[in-house]
Amino acid sequence: MLQLVKMQVETALFFESIEQIYTRVFRSIRPRTVLPEVSVRFRKYANANSRIRFENGRLLVDISDLLEGAPAPIHEALAFILICKLFRKAPENGVLARYRRYLNRADVRRTLHLVKQQRGRKAFRDPKGQFFDLCEVFEDLNLKYFHGLMARPQLGWSLRPSRTTLGHYDPSHNVIVLSCLFDSRSVPELIVRFVMFHEMLHLRYPTEHRGARRCVHTAEFKQAERVFESYRDAKQALKALVEQTETS
Numbered sequence: 746m747l748q749l750v751k752m753q754v755e756t757a758l759f760f761e762s763i764e765q766i767y768t769r770v771f772r773s774i775r776p777r778t779v780l781p782e783v784s785v786r787f788r789k790y791a792n793a794n795s796r797i798r799f800e801n802g803r804l805l806v807d808i809s810d811l812l813e814g815a816p817a818p819i820h821e822a823l824a825f826i827l828i829c830k831l832f833r834k835a836p837e838n839g840v841l842a843r844y845r846r847y848l849n850r851a852d853v854r855r856t857l858h859l860v861k862q863q864r865g866r867k868a869f870r871d872p873k874g875q876f877f878d879l880c881e882v883f884e885d886l887n888l889k890y891f892h893g894l895m896a897r898p899q900l901g902w903s904l905r906p907s908r909t910t911l912g913h914y915d916p917s918h919n920v921i922v923l924s925c926l927f928d929s930r931s932v933p934e935l936i937v938r939f940v941m942f943h944e945m946l947h948l949r950y951p952t953e954h955r956g957a958r959r960c961v962h963t964a965e966f967k968q969a970e971r972v973f974e975s976y977r978d979a980k981q982a983l984k985a986l987v988e989q990t991e992t993s
């Protein structure tokens with residue numbers, strides 16, 4: 746008997762349309778809410794992002810076309826994640842792990858990487874800012890910490906002064922972008938150097954993928970970061986600066 750029930754669920758998963766998956770998952774999360782009409786569209790995004798929203802009583806789901814060919818259990822997991830998000834609930838760990846494990850699959854990551862390269866446009870400003878030249882900062886750190894052996898990626902200042910993304914390295918475009926928040930007279934050079942050094946370490950120690958986990962700052966990475974000149978001061982100064990600009 747148990748066997749039969751299990752079979753039914755699995756069979757359903759194979760023959761359901763994507764809208765039916767969303768309808769079923771919606772009902773299981775909000776059994777008392779009136780079922781909305783569901784509309785799912787696959788969009789040409791530069792990443793695997795998906796969006797969900799209510800509009801005129803309809804549930805609209807936009808999914809990256811990169812996931813169009815994903816197996817039904819992955820769409821089911823994504824449906825859980827998105828509908829939970831809509832109602833500010835936390836999805837089960839198992840569901841999250843299922844979805845992440847798929848995105849972490851080597852072939853899926855390769856496709857994502859290529860699509861990002863082709864579709865994503867990268868907008869950033871010239872590395873020579875008003876107060877700091879990122880090429881100079883990079884080369885100085887390169888000599889001091891990497892024996893001058895690190896190939897210089899593209900460098901640039903962000904268009905907007907982000908306080909949440911202070912810097913990032915994008916392997917798809919091979920570019921380090923620093924928040925233009927730091928291109929200011931009031932910012933000590935030590936902070937710019939520290940943020941740049943952190944991003945350079947992302948080139949040196951690429952993200953590790955293990956099953957559903959994605960390890961960005963490995964133990965090796967963190968150890969290497971501590972080698973930075975006056976590491977503690979730099980870290981503290983950076984924290985103070987971000988907090989200070991938050992309140993002002």
Ligand SMILES: [Zn+2]
Pocket residue numbers: 943947961962
């Ligand atoms: Zn980092």
